[in-house]
Amino acid sequence: MPHHRRRLVLTFDAFGTLFTPREPIGQSYADAARRHGLSGFTNDQIASTFRDAFKQKQNKAPNYGKQVGMGPPQWWSNVIHATFSPFNPSSILPPKLVSDLLHRFGSSEGYRLYEDVAPMFEELRRAKQLCAVEAAAPELTIGVITNSDDRVPSVLSSLGLEVSPRRYGLMVDSLDTHSDMEDDIDFVVMSYDVGDEKPSRDVFDAAKQLVRFNWGNPEQKDRFIHIGDDLEKDFEGAERAGWESVLLDRDGIHKVHGSQKSRALSVIRNLRELIPYLRIDQQGG
Template sequence: MQKSGGRARNLLLCFDAFGTLFKPQPSIFEQYGDVARKLGLSGFSDDDVAKSFKQAFKHECKVHPNYGKASGIKAATWWTSIIRNTFKPLLPPSQSLPEDLAPQLLHRFSSKEGYVLFPDVLPFLEELRKARLRHVRSEDVQTVVGIITNSDDRVPGILESLGLKVDQLRFGQDVSAGQAGGEVDIDFVVMSYDVGFEKPHRRMFDAATETLRNLLAVRSAAHAGIDSWDVVYVGDELEKDVLAAEDAGWSAALLDREGRYSDQTKFGPTTVTLDATVKRSVLVVKDLEDLRKTTWFAKVG
C-alpha cells in the first residue's frame, strides 16, 4: 500500500461523512427544539437545547463510548438517553417527556429529513462514478470509494436517502455480495460502531484497507495487489481526520469549507499550528472541486 506520489496505479478514496458530505439543516439544536415544541414542550430556547445537548452528549460518550458499542448498548438506546438527558433539565420536575419525542428524533436523524448534502457532493460523485465505469470496462486504473466515519450504523441509510448509490458492504461483513466497481457511488462504509474504535485511532484506517483487500480478492485478481493502490482520505476535522490519516500512512486533504484554516481563495499545502511548538503542513481544499486539482485525480480522468 502506498501514499500518493509513488507509482501506484489505483486509488482508494475515502471520505468522512458528517460535516464532509452532509450536514444537519437546520442545526441539530433547532430541529430538537422544533420537534419538542410540536409535541407540547415549551419554556426553553434553541440555545438552551444546544447547551444541554452538548452536556448530555459528552456524558454519554464518557460513560458509554462509541455510541454504546463498548457497553453493549444499541445505538438507538444510546441516543434515546441523550435525548432524554437533553430535555429533562429544561423542564419542571413535574413535567414528563412525550413518549414520541425520542422516536421522532431518531427517525428524523436517520434520513434526509434531518440532513442535506453539500451542493458539490452529488456532481462530484456522479462524475467520478462515470469515470470508474469507463475504467472497469477497459480494465484500466481502478478507483474504490469508501466512507470512514465515527458513527453508529445509520450512515449508509442517510447517504442513500440523500440520493447517493451506496453498496451495503460494511466493515466486518462478507464482501461476496458487493456490487461491481463503478456501479455505486460508495463501495463500502467503515463505521466506528462496527470497528470498535473511533478516529483518530489508526484502526479505523486499517479497517478500510482491510475491507479493500477483501473486496479486491472477490472482484478482480488483476487489481488485487494492495501495494499498487494509493490511499487518500478527505475530511473536515484537522486532528481526527487529516492528521490521523497521515499518521496511519495515508495521504489526506482537509476539506475547509468555512475557511477556518486558510484563505478560501487559495488551494494547496497550508501550515497549521497544533500548539505553541508543533506545526504541520496539510493539503487544504475548499470544496470537492478542488480535489480535481490534485495529482490523485490525474489517473481517474
C-alpha cells in the first residue's frame, strides 16, 4: 500500500476573518445612491434598512436564495431594492445602482484585508514550501469555508491572494497545469454551493470531501483545523463536526470553555498567533 503523509488542513472563514468592508455598509450604499441621484436619507438610516432587508431576505430566501432556486445576483438586487424602498416611493432605482453595488462588493473596491492577514499568508507560503521538502512534516493544505455566494474567490483574488480554482461543487478531475505551490488558498467551500450554512456539519463535511477528492489521503491521517471569528458558526460548528477549532477574537469579547484538543489554540486575538503553532506542526510534533 502507498504511504500517505499526514495532511494538515487549515481552513479560514472569509468575511470578518480575512477581509472586511473598506467603509461601513451604510456609508457605501448611501454614497452610491447619492451618486445616482437619490437623497433624503442618512448613512445610519441606510445601515438600519440594510440590516432589516438582509435579515428579511435571508429568512424568506435562505442562503442567498439557494433554497428557493434564486441566484445570488437577484437575491442581492432584492436586498438593495428593499434597503432603499423606505426612501424611494416610486420603487424604481436608478438603472446602474444595483450593478454598481454588486461590482463594488465583488472586489477589492468594497473590501480590504485585515492587517494580520498578509503576514500570515507570507508565513503559510514558507510553511507550505518547507512541508513539501521535509519528509517528517505534514503536507499543508489551506482552504476557505464561508457562508457566502460565489463572489468570495474573486474578492480574495482582487485583494492580492492566489486562489486555486478548486471549489466545492466543481469537482475538477485534473489540474495538471496548476501547481499548489502557487496558491495561497487551495480550495474554497461556499454555503451557496453546499446548500447549507455553517454551523451545519454538512459544510465542514463538504470540505473534507473536497480534500479527499483532490489529494486522496485517507481521512484518518489528516488533521483539520478551522479558524473563524464567529463563536457559533465557526468555533462551535467546527467542533461539532469533529474538527479542531480556533476562535479569532480580535476585540477580546469571547470566553471559550469546554473540551480543548491537545496543543490546539482555542482563542487568538491576531492571526499571527497561528505562526508559532504552525512551526510546531512543521516539525512533525
